[in-house]
Amino acid sequence: MQKLGRYLLEDRLGAGSFATVWKAYDPELDTDVAIKVLADNWASNADVRERFLAEARLLRRISSPRVVRVHDVGVQNDRPYFVMDYVRGGTLAEKIGRCRPAEALQLAAEAGYAVQVLHSTGVVHRDIKPSNILLDADRTPTAVLVADLGSAKQLADASGLTVTTGTPAYMAPEQAFQTGGFDGRADVYALGVMTFELLTGHKPFGPGGRATLMADQASTSSLPTIPGELAVPDGIDALLRAAMSVDPGDRPQTAEAFADALLSPGAGDWAPARSSGPTRSAVWLAAGVVFLVTTALTWLVR
Numbered sequence: 001m002q003k004l005g006r007y008l009l010e011d012r013l014g015a016g017s018f019a020t021v022w023k024a025y026d027p028e029l030d031t032d033v034a035i036k037v038l039a040d041n042w043a044s045n046a047d048v049r050e051r052f053l054a055e056a057r058l059l060r061r062i063s064s065p066r067v068v069r070v071h072d073v074g075v076q077n078d079r080p081y082f083v084m085d086y087v088r089g090g091t092l093a094e095k096i097g098r099c100r101p102a103e104a105l106q107l108a109a110e111a112g113y114a115v116q117v118l119h120s121t122g123v124v125h126r127d128i129k130p131s132n133i134l135l136d137a138d139r140t141p142t143a144v145l146v147a148d149l150g151s152a153k154q155l156a157d158a159s160g161l162t163v164t165t166g167t168p169a170y171m172a173p174e175q176a177f178q179t180g181g182f183d184g185r186a187d188v189y190a191l192g193v194m195t196f197e198l199l200t201g202h203k204p205f206g207p208g209g210r211a212t213l214m215a216d217q218a219s220t221s222s223l224p225t226i227p228g229e230l231a232v233p234d235g236i237d238a239l240l241r242a243a244m245s246v247d248p249g250d251r252p253q254t255a256e257a258f259a260d261a262l263l264s265p266g267a268g269d270w271a272p273a274r275s276s277g278p279t280r281s282a283v284w285l286a287a288g289v290v291f292l293v294t295t296a297l298t299w300l301v302r
Contacts, residue, residue: 005074032086043079055149056082062121066114068147089137092130097201101232104198105262110144112191112259119184127151127166128190168209173246176211185248188258192243
């Protein structure tokens, strides 16, 4: 059996462009753990390596039962790794198309409260999606935890241009286009997309996300609706449409407010705050056109 430090690697839980996550066994503490290992081809990249270790430090600093906890950091064969709680129960991705509306809303709300923990510590996640939300089946009721802070950024540093990162299907327009910075409301947008997907079984704007639709159609008005046959409380459709608004000012202003509205019997009274900027839609329309033109030029010069 392969070892990493004192840990025995058992099963590969998942892999991405930059890292692989393993289920492992800690013989000294007699417990299962999860270990995230930086990919070998990125180990010598100083920027990627620092971002990887910054994720470990963030997870270690945020002490909450709603956020995965880091216990150890190490290096083997010049590849850094960090050791986290092993959370039994899978991810929200495994619940898509498999849960009733009431359960979907409860899970989405719990995810919102977990995201609020990050925001309360001054961190915006930037890659909220079902596979980054873990379910802890060892707790009753099942607990929901947020994981994978590899794209996270301090809110104080998120007010200007930065590297675009995240998953397109869940990415808020201001995050995708990098127009004027972003804040925790970008995560609220992702929560809205994720909740819609949990309820309906499909992504509201397809795999390319709303930014792609805006560029392709030069439109900011298209918003999906919850199918009438789904038994959701009054106001949930309006709440999700608000959460997925192009203008951050029209969304619930915090992840906690979004979660509260998902669970509130008075969700039907939801009314988004109106934007104070009358030309905001024109800004996004222009950004969409620029995005489309840039993409077209990229293909032309290939």
